Amino acid sequence: MKAVFCEKLGSPEALVLREVVSPVPGPGEVKVALRARGVSFVDVLMIAGQYQVKRELPFIPGGEAAGVVLETGPGVERVKPGDRVLVPGGFAEETVVAAQRVTSLPDSVSFETAAAFRSSYCTAYYALQRGRLLAGEVLLVHGAAGGVGLAAVDMGKLLGATVIATASTAEKLAVCQQLGADHVINYTQGFRDQAEAIGFTIGGLARLDPAREKRNFAILMGWLAAGRITPYVSHRLPLARAAEALQLIRERKVIGKAVLV
Numbered sequence: 001m002k003a004v005f006c007e008k009l010g011s012p013e014a015l016v017l018r019e020v021v022s023p024v025p026g027p028g029e030v031k032v033a034l035r036a037r038g039v040s041f042v043d044v045l046m047i048a049g050q051y052q053v054k055r056e057l058p059f060i061p062g063g064e065a066a067g068v069v070l071e072t073g074p075g076v077e078r079v080k081p082g083d084r085v086l087v088p089g090g091f092a093e094e095t096v097v098a099a100q101r102v103t104s105l106p107d108s109v110s111f112e113t114a115a116a117f118r119s120s121y122c123t124a125y126y127a128l129q130r131g132r133l134l135a136g137e138v139l140l141v142h143g144a145a146g147g148v149g150l151a152a153v154d155m156g157k158l159l160g161a162t163v164i165a166t167a168s169t170a171e172k173l174a175v176c177q178q179l180g181a182d183h184v185i186n187y188t189q190g191f192r193d194q195a196e197a198i199g200f201t202i203g204g205l206a207r208l209d210p211a212r213e214k215r216n217f218a219i220l221m222g223w224l225a226a227g228r229i230t231p232y233v234s235h236r237l238p239l240a241r242a243a244e245a246l247q248l249i250r251e252r253k254v255i256g257k258a259v260l261v
């Protein structure tokens, strides 16, 4: 199977596509044929060695993907070959993961949408919880056309807020409006920064409050299955063009998410 490798830290051009032996699932593991992989700003940081979590070289970049179960190892009962699933997979044709990290995908959710969803929506949802957003309040989202930003716009509307979105181009602001933003501001024409940010990591939330992380993810999967939230994908590229997808993110050309299909 083919996979994209980061063999030295740096920019996306250094990534290499290699043919490697197809992985075999061990006890409690599941092998998945990936159909779509989400590409995030976090991946740009990770391959540059600038993310807070450092991975040992060489590694396959990417953190979220969707596909079809090919094979299960001994002792796996919760999924079977042929099931459509969401997994923490990377930029590869196949991956092997522990069965408890596999989420079944409702038929109503496409592979692309699923791959574009998890990190952005979980991050934005927890941020809205931390901000204690209530229906009827006004939500200001800076960087609103990014993956996390658009997720905040989408869920801000679902939760009943009036949403103000800021971004750098008319095209980005149009997508914010498409996802429901009530007001849009091109901040390049001047904006006095009045918002506060609270930092956290989703990995951290899973460690600090696993019950909340699980509950939030179940809520978001329910909204996704019912079509109440709409992850936006502006760019779809083949796996072999992973470097280009990361470069598009660096150049701020991606709106919402880029996906490798």
Ligand SMILES: NC(=O)c1ccc[n+]([C@@H]2O[C@H](COP(=O)([O-])OP(=O)(O)OC[C@H]3O[C@@H](n4cnc5c(N)ncnc54)[C@H](OP(=O)(O)O)[C@@H]3O)[C@@H](O)[C@H]2O)c1
Pocket (backbone or CB within 6 Å): 040, 041, 042, 045, 119, 120, 123, 143, 144, 145, 146, 147, 148, 149, 166, 167, 168, 169, 172, 200, 201, 202, 203, 249, 250, 252, 254, 256
């Ligand atoms: N804590 C967590 O668990 C978690 C999870 C995911 C992401 N993150 C972090 O959240 C941030 C946003 O992630 P994302 O996936 O939404 O990124 P993204 O899709 O690349 O979006 C970032 C947005 O920020 C704006 N921006 C302003 N100044 C920028 C600059 N100097 N360089 C690049 N973009 C700039 C861009 O819009 P304009 O062109 O309109 O300015 C862009 O749309 C990142 O710092 C990421 O590491 C954290």
